[in-house]
Amino acid sequence: MSLGLERITLEDGPATREAFGDALAEIGADERIVVVDGDVNNSTFTNKFAERYPERFFNVGIAESNMIGIAAGLAACGKIPVASSFSTFLLSNAFDQIRMSIAFPNQNVKLVGTHAGISIGEDGPSQMAIEDVALACSLPGFTVIVPADGPSTSAATKVMIETEGPTFMRCGRPKVPVVYSEGAEFHLGKANTLRDGDDVTVIANGIMVAMALDAAEALASDGIAARVLDMHTVKPIDVAAIERAANETRAIVVAEEHLAYGGLGSIVAMVVGERKPIRLAFVDIGDTYATSGTAEELLAQYGLTPGAIADAARRVLKD
Amino acid sequence: MPTARTEARADLERIARTLRSHIVEATTKAGSGHPSSSLSMVEIVTVLYFGGVLRYDPLDPHNPERDRFILSKGHGAPGLYAVLAEAGYFPVADLMTLRRLGSPLEGHPNMCRLPGVEASTGSLGQGFSIAIGHALGARLDKRDYRVYAMVGDGESEQGQVWEAAMYAGNHGLDNLTLIIDRNGNQQTGAVADIQPLDPLDEKLRSFGLEVRTIDGHSFDEVSAAFDWARSVSGRAQAIIANTIKGKGVALLEAGQGKWHGKPIPPDEEAKALVEIGA
Numbered sequence: 001m002s003l004g005l006e007r008i009t010l011e012d013g014p015a016t017r018e019a020f021g022d023a024l025a026e027i028g029a030d031e032r033i034v035v036v037d038g039d040v041n042n043s044t045f046t047n048k049f050a051e052r053y054p055e056r057f058f059n060v061g062i063a064e065s066n067m068i069g070i071a072a073g074l075a076a077c078g079k080i081p082v083a084s085s086f087s088t089f090l091l092s093n094a095f096d097q098i099r100m101s102i103a104f105p106n107q108n109v110k111l112v113g114t115h116a117g118i119s120i121g122e123d124g125p126s127q128m129a130i131e132d133v134a135l136a137c138s139l140p141g142f143t144v145i146v147p148a149d150g151p152s153t154s155a156a157t158k159v160m161i162e163t164e165g166p167t168f169m170r171c172g173r174p175k176v177p178v179v180y181s182e183g184a185e186f187h188l189g190k191a192n193t194l195r196d197g198d199d200v201t202v203i204a205n206g207i208m209v210a211m212a213l214d215a216a217e218a219l220a221s222d223g224i225a226a227r228v229l230d231m232h233t234v235k236p237i238d239v240a241a242i243e244r245a246a247n248e249t250r251a252i253v254v255a256e257e258h259l260a261y262g263g264l265g266s267i268v269a270m271v272v273g274e275r276k277p278i279r280l281a282f283v284d285i286g287d288t289y290a291t292s293g294t295a296e297e298l299l300a301q302y303g304l305t306p307g308a309i310a311d312a313a314r315r316v317l318k319d
Numbered sequence: 320m321p322t323a324r325t326e327a328r329a330d331l332e333r334i335a336r337t338l339r340s341h342i343v344e345a346t347t348k349a350g351s352g353h354p355s356s357s358l359s360m361v362e363i364v365t366v367l368y369f370g371g372v373l374r375y376d377p378l379d380p381h382n383p384e385r386d387r388f389i390l391s392k393g394h395g396a397p398g399l400y401a402v403l404a405e406a407g408y409f410p411v412a413d414l415m416t417l418r419r420l421g422s423p424l425e426g427h428p429n430m431c432r433l434p435g436v437e438a439s440t441g442s443l444g445q446g447f448s449i450a451i452g453h454a455l456g457a458r459l460d461k462r463d464y465r466v467y468a469m470v471g472d473g474e475s476e477q478g479q480v481w482e483a484a485m486y487a488g489n490h491g492l493d494n495l496t497l498i499i500d501r502n503g504n505q506q507t508g509a510v511a512d513i514q515p516l517d518p519l520d521e522k523l524r525s526f527g528l529e530v531r532t533i534d535g536h537s538f539d540e541v542s543a544a545f546d547w548a549r550s551v552s553g554r555a556q557a558i559i560a561n562t563i564k565g566k567g568v569a570l571l572e573a574g575q576g577k578w579h580g581k582p583i584p585p586d587e588e589a590k591a592l593v594e595i596g597a
Contacts, residue, residue, distance in 0.1 A: 034459070056459065060486055061485070065444070065478070066479055066482035066486055069446075069447070069448020069452065070452040070486070071452060072448075072452055073448070074455060076438070076449070076453060076456075077453055077459075078383070078456075100445055101438070101448070105431055106431060
């Protein structure tokens with residue numbers, strides 16, 4: 001099977017983790033903000049906050065369970081704790097602490113998981129969060145954000161801090177293409193229509209948004225008009241945007257850097273099934289762990305490419 | 320401004336008997352719950368709330384200056400609810416709604432539904448970490464409140480307790496006191512048989528905490544331990560309170576290993592209440 005368009009452009013803009021770290025430092029004068037770190041601040045870029053506001057920065061060591069509990073206690077004192085680590089250590093290692101100490105009592109803690117997905121590359125599957133979106137979305141009351149690029153991550157960081165309630169934001173390791181202009185607005189729960197079309201809709205988030213735009217370009221040369229939605233907020237999902245897509249286009253392709261079960265694809269399928277059943281196709285990691293390799297190699301190997309999105313669109317339109 | 324309530328010794332003894340009777344009656348009426356785990360902590364919570372330790376105001380339960388008591392061993396909820404009711408957070412009559420649909424007195428504490436509950440607990444091992452967050456909050460806001468967290472000895476098998484101990488010990492949180500309700504038993508048997516903790520005092524000391532071991536049913540020793548804790552400067556403190564699971568009810572005291580998570584049967588209740596003597 002040809003994947004068609006193979007261009008994976010990972011290097012045009014900052015990594016979303018770095019945009020998060022910059023934005024957090026930028027708004028850090030807000031004394032409500034405290035940062036709790038699991039000794040990865042130079043990877044998550046919360047070190048930029050720490051340099052400016054050391055008295056409100058707590059490196060608790062490699063102890064994610066304790067980190068989450070401390071964040072919950074600080075939230076109960078009226079602080080806005082940002083607890084940040086590699087996404088898999090945050091969500092998978094400390095899941096019960098997140099459930100019990102944050103979600104159940106509805107504490108205003110902001111979890112920011114970096115190094116999500118397989119695009120972390122060489123470090124391999126032990127470091128790859130590919131279940132994190134499903135885990136976070138399963139928690140009642142949680143808001144779940146997967147921004148596409150630097151500017152939208154920066155905007156999302158600020159909105160996250162200003163919005164009351166437990167939140168998970170997912171960031172990536174590699175530099176990623178810039179999709180939005182600097183200063184772009186970010187509205188929680190509102191998908192952005194980045195390109196309009198009436199044949200097929202590609203719903204994507206994170207690193208897959210830029211690829212969806214590339215795929216739409218390729219599809220256009222075949223005479224297929226693809227709508228591209230950046231579904232940056234996975235929970236609460238933008239039901240209206242999905243329903244419109246189901247009514248106005250013939251099929252939907254969902255693209256995410258996550259396992260097949262429980263992520264964006266599953267949630268879109270729930271909405272489509274209930275509101276307006278149409279054909280769906282899914283571009284994701286499937287039901288498997290990855291391996292080591294470069295980010296580009298892994299994305300190609302596991303079918304997370306513009307070509308894979310375009311192929312999925314052609315296939316689902318043909319059926 | 321929250322203040323401490325300081326009752327006379329005879330009143331503390333009377334309050335402890337009252338709490339014990341609440342624990343027995345509420346769990347027997349509910350038909351489930353953990354009376355034995357609650358009975359072991361009675362003198363400790365009595366001194367905390369009525370013996371001049373915690374500064375609190377039941378009419379203003381979220382006052383930022385209040386001292387905090389976090390029950391990490393959430394299955395001790397009937398004991399916590401009994402003392403909160405007697406302290407005035409909600410009517411004593413509500414205790415008899417324990418575990419019923421619609422009641423905020425859930426099987427394990429839910430901070431969103433019941434005033435005076437500082438943390439939602441019940442999945443063991445988490446309350447000490449939450450207490451550290453509160454203790455750091457006091458430092459950040461330059462408030463002088465103190466934080467007390469109670470864990471069980473069985474609960475101390477959880478790794479998170481030791482992550483928290485390491486942090487508290489390393490960061491000199493002298494506004495934080497860990498209380499270990501060492502009743503010696505967990506769900507299926509004795510802690511000493513399942514995962515022995517000794518030397519518990521040396522372990523905690525080596526993590527950087529100041530440690531004192533007491534008889535957790537002696538008002539004198541419990542009161543003195545809290546006086547001591549408040550006098551310690553520059554270090555978090557741990558009070559290892561040796562207690563008896565089911566204290567005050569002969570059936571439970573004699574049946575160690577058999578009564579975890581089980582209420583006293585209705586036909587044994589009257590005898591238990593006589594023994595308690597409330």
